[in-house]
Amino acid sequence: MFKTQDIYHSVFAFSLILLASYVGNQFKTKFAERTNDEYDLIKKYLLNESPLYGMNKPKIWIHSKYEVNARNWLESRGRNSTDLNQPYLHLTIQSIIDHCGDDFHVCLIDDKTFSNLIPGWDVDVSTLAEPMKSQVREFALMKLIYIYGGMLVPNSFICSKNLRGLYSEGLYGGRPFVCEAINRATNLLEQKNKLLFVPSLYFMGARRDDATILELVEYLQKELSKSHMSHERVFVGDSSQWCLRAIRDQKMNLIGGEKIGIKSNDRKQIVLDDLMEDKFLDLNSDCYGIYIPEDEVLRRTKYQWLAVMSKQELLTSKIAIVKYLKMSMVDAQDAPTQMLSAVSL
Numbered sequence: 001m002f003k004t005q006d007i008y009h010s011v012f013a014f015s016l017i018l019l020a021s022y023v024g025n026q027f028k029t030k031f032a033e034r035t036n037d038e039y040d041l042i043k044k045y046l047l048n049e050s051p052l053y054g055m056n057k058p059k060i061w062i063h064s065k066y067e068v069n070a071r072n073w074l075e076s077r078g079r080n081s082t083d084l085n086q087p088y089l090h091l092t093i094q095s096i097i098d099h100c101g102d103d104f105h106v107c108l109i110d111d112k113t114f115s116n117l118i119p120g121w122d123v124d125v126s127t128l129a130e131p132m133k134s135q136v137r138e139f140a141l142m143k144l145i146y147i148y149g150g151m152l153v154p155n156s157f158i159c160s161k162n163l164r165g166l167y168s169e170g171l172y173g174g175r176p177f178v179c180e181a182i183n184r185a186t187n188l189l190e191q192k193n194k195l196l197f198v199p200s201l202y203f204m205g206a207r208r209d210d211a212t213i214l215e216l217v218e219y220l221q222k223e224l225s226k227s228h229m230s231h232e233r234v235f236v237g238d239s240s241q242w243c244l245r246a247i248r249d250q251k252m253n254l255i256g257g258e259k260i261g262i263k264s265n266d267r268k269q270i271v272l273d274d275l276m277e278d279k280f281l282d283l284n285s286d287c288y289g290i291y292i293p294e295d296e297v298l299r300r301t302k303y304q305w306l307a308v309m310s311k312q313e314l315l316t317s318k319i320a321i322v323k324y325l326k327m328s329m330v331d332a333q334d335a336p337t338q339m340l341s342a343v344s345l
Contacts, residue, residue: 059150060104086307088314095159095328103164114140139220146217149208156294160328166288170255176206176213178243180257182269197257199243212251261290272296278318290324
């Protein structure tokens with residue numbers, strides 16, 4: 001007869017398996033174009049037998065925002081939908097899966113994921129207004145990293161090679177890491193001169209139960225508890241300032257922007273305008289890929305066509321983004337004839 005405790009452990013383990021991370025290479029499906037690309041890559045998945053808490057491959061968390069939009073009209077649902085409706089993101093996500101699937105469990109997540117993975121989470125992020133929505137989302141993502149560990153990678157990152165090297169470099173000395181971002185804040189506290197690049201939480205990683213990430217989570221929670229929620233945190237670069245102090249105190253490592261395609265060899269910013277030109281970029285030889293500023297693509301009228309262009313149309317373009325997307329597909333071991341599935345949690 002099974003003991004009650006054994007049954008409890010079995011049920012608990014089975015529940016974790018249902019929240020499995022990434023399907024190994026033994027579970028591959030032939031890539032085929034379908035009419036609904038949203039469900040091809042994001043909604044359909046296979047499950048791995050390795051639990052989230054398992055001491056195995058680290059995790060890559062890829063978060064996507066599903067905001068109401070009219071980029072792709074669906075006759076049956078009217079002009080607005082909450083689908084991703086940005087075909088180029090399917091290609092960038094696929095590049096991460098192709099290059100990193102052997103060494104990472106890749107987890108595709110959205111705002112609804114938080115209630116499934118974070119104990120006690122009962123916040124419906126979709127009902128929040130900005131800027132609170134972005135701040136709560138940032139807090140939830142950091143809680144995920146603290147609980148499960150792994151690396152947060154933007155869904156708009158064109159991955160050109162395995163991120164294992166970047167992850168190992170970032171965790172040097174047993175510390176968590178953040179990557180540089182282009183400084184878009186009007187001002188940073190305690191900084192007399194505006195920095196071209198600042199640390200940011202959009203691309204970062206840590207081991208599970210990291211003490212520094214716990215401090216960060218507690219700090220973000222304290223900020224959220226303040227009654228005056230405004231754009232002030234964006235204005236002063238609040239999270240970046242916290243990371244700067246942690247880096248200065250040797251509690252956190254910093255990965256340079258040249259590793260993720262936002263800083264050129266001559267240490268200049270690589271901005272969206274550069275990515276949209278017909279040219280090759282001045283990238284560092286150690287670069288792992290190119291970050292596309294997804295929010296800026298949607299915000300700038302001049303470049304909104306990128307968000308609505310089909311994958312087939314996009315791949316005929318000559319802009320820099322496409323040049324590197326094609327190279328990422330050629331360099332991937334199984335692309336473009338095979339597609340590795342990632343679990344959508």
